[in-house]
Amino acid sequence: MTSPHDVLLRLLSPEGRTAPYRHYRELVEHWPVLPITPQRLLVTGYRECADVLVNPKLFPVPDRHYADRLWPTWYTVPSTDLLYRSLLFRNAPDNQPARRLIARFFAPDQVERMRPMITRHAGAGTAPFGEGDGLVDAARSFTTIPDSVMGELLGLPRHDGERVAGWLDRFLERNEMHPPDKALAAAEEASSHLVDHITNTVLAKRGSEAPLVRSLREHSQIDERDLVSNLVFLLGAGTATTASLLGSGLRQLAAHNDLLPGLRDDDALLRSFVLEALRYDPPVQYGVRVAAQDTELAGVPVARDSVVLVCFGALGRDPGRFGDPDSFVADRFLTPDTGPRDVLSFGLGAHRCAGAELGLVTAEVAFRQLALRVDAIREAEQPQRQARAVVRRHTRLVVDVTRR
Numbered sequence: 001m002t003s004p005h006d007v008l009l010r011l012l013s014p015e016g017r018t019a020p021y022r023h024y025r026e027l028v029e030h031w032p033v034l035p036i037t038p039q040r041l042l043v044t045g046y047r048e049c050a051d052v053l054v055n056p057k058l059f060p061v062p063d064r065h066y067a068d069r070l071w072p073t074w075y076t077v078p079s080t081d082l083l084y085r086s087l088l089f090r091n092a093p094d095n096q097p098a099r100r101l102i103a104r105f106f107a108p109d110q111v112e113r114m115r116p117m118i119t120r121h122a123g124a125g126t127a128p129f130g131e132g133d134g135l136v137d138a139a140r141s142f143t144t145i146p147d148s149v150m151g152e153l154l155g156l157p158r159h160d161g162e163r164v165a166g167w168l169d170r171f172l173e174r175n176e177m178h179p180p181d182k183a184l185a186a187a188e189e190a191s192s193h194l195v196d197h198i199t200n201t202v203l204a205k206r207g208s209e210a211p212l213v214r215s216l217r218e219h220s221q222i223d224e225r226d227l228v229s230n231l232v233f234l235l236g237a238g239t240a241t242t243a244s245l246l247g248s249g250l251r252q253l254a255a256h257n258d259l260l261p262g263l264r265d266d267d268a269l270l271r272s273f274v275l276e277a278l279r280y281d282p283p284v285q286y287g288v289r290v291a292a293q294d295t296e297l298a299g300v301p302v303a304r305d306s307v308v309l310v311c312f313g314a315l316g317r318d319p320g321r322f323g324d325p326d327s328f329v330a331d332r333f334l335t336p337d338t339g340p341r342d343v344l345s346f347g348l349g350a351h352r353c354a355g356a357e358l359g360l361v362t363a364e365v366a367f368r369q370l371a372l373r374v375d376a377i378r379e380a381e382q383p384q385r386q387a388r389a390v391v392r393r394h395t396r397l398v399v400d401v402t403r404r
């Protein structure tokens with residue numbers, strides 16, 4: 001049998017980042033909790049990941065207090081400062097007012113009210129599929145639908161969309177595992193552009209801000225710098241993730257054209273298809289926690305301050321939780337023994353995605369519109385995707401379509 005070390009090396013290679021699932025499966029089956037170094041563990045088993053996520057007292061997120069002890073100069077790095085001010089890197093009770101507001105803003109009934117706006121942007125993003133038979137680069141239209149949705153929700157000027165998407169993309173390198181120095185330098189530059197841009201556009205409209213921005217400004221008890229960080233974070237969290245979901249769902253659809261008729265009129269199948277795309281290829285592959293004290297996880301000792309990597313990408317392939325986990329089964333979530341709650345691709349517990357419903361509904365609306373426009377769709381060339389470990393967006397996704 002190969003050693004866990006070999007599997008890790010393969011997983012972190014450029015090939016492994018692009019196609020990690022074979023390696024995850026090996027880890028899930030043999031080493032669901034794997035010490036990588038004395039202070040770092042990789043958790044891939046479904047139950048073991050859930051145990052970490054539902055216990056935020058024992059396994060909090062690394063916040064600025066943690067960073068103060070282990071990396072006291074963190075705040076001199078602007079992009080890190082930006083990240084540590086956001087919701088994802090704050091523990092209760094520090095994160096509560098802002099988290100509650102954001103979660104309320106994206107609650108299911110609120111997202112339902114956004115449906116006409118989402119439909120408008122999905123209509124524009126799917127328009128190239130209805131313009132005639134032939135090739136369409138979905139990475140240029142379809143997967144950028146969330147950029148317009150989030151841009152409108154935050155009140156970003158429309159013409160700046162592409163520039164902002166580029167900055168966000170470079171900024172997200174800061175959240176990657178072992179990014180090269182060049183990428184870190186680009187993340188620094190991008191973070192300062194983002195801060196300036198949000199300050200000079202979104203926040204400059206004092207009195208006529210977008211409702212979410214005003215509500216955060218007036219009621220979240222956070223200062224202006226924290227507000228900017230949370231807005232940058234929301235933009236990143238809401239766009240790259242949903243775009244990744246649209247890309248991987250589209251690829252499944254291209255491989256299973258028989259699903260098209262069902263996606264046009266069967267709401268339950270549509271939701272199951274989207275949930276399965278989330279399980280099969282989660283847009284966020286890893287979450288980070290730290291150990292608040294010496295403890296153990298599934299019998300493996302965990303030293304205080306260890307970094308615990310929760311692998312969302314792997315847990316969905318755990319055969320102990322999902323039958324035939326390496327197959328894409330569009331109606332998996334219509335069966336009685338598997339429900340939406342089993343999908344952990346939005347996280348679980350104290351930090352579960354605050355925008356999950358928006359991500360789901362955006363994907364549903366986009367796939368329905370696509371299915372209504374095309375009769376057949378197939379990949380025309382090998383898709384290109386960022387060789388990243390945490391959030392991997394498609395950069396080129398050319399499909400050959402036959403219009404309806």
Ligand code: HEM
Pocket residue numbers: 087088089095099102106234237238239241242245282283284286287288312345346347348350351352353354355356358359360
């Ligand atoms: C398919 C789309 C999406 C996926 C797969 C996704 C996934 C995730 C995951 C896995 C987490 C938790 C990370 C952890 O526990 O370490 C998270 C957190 C978060 N997401 Fe999403 N997300 C999506 C869309 C969105 C959207 C559209 C928004 C905003 C409108 C959003 C806002 C957030 C926020 C604010 C958090 C932080 C919550 C907290 O720490 O309290 N996400 N997301």
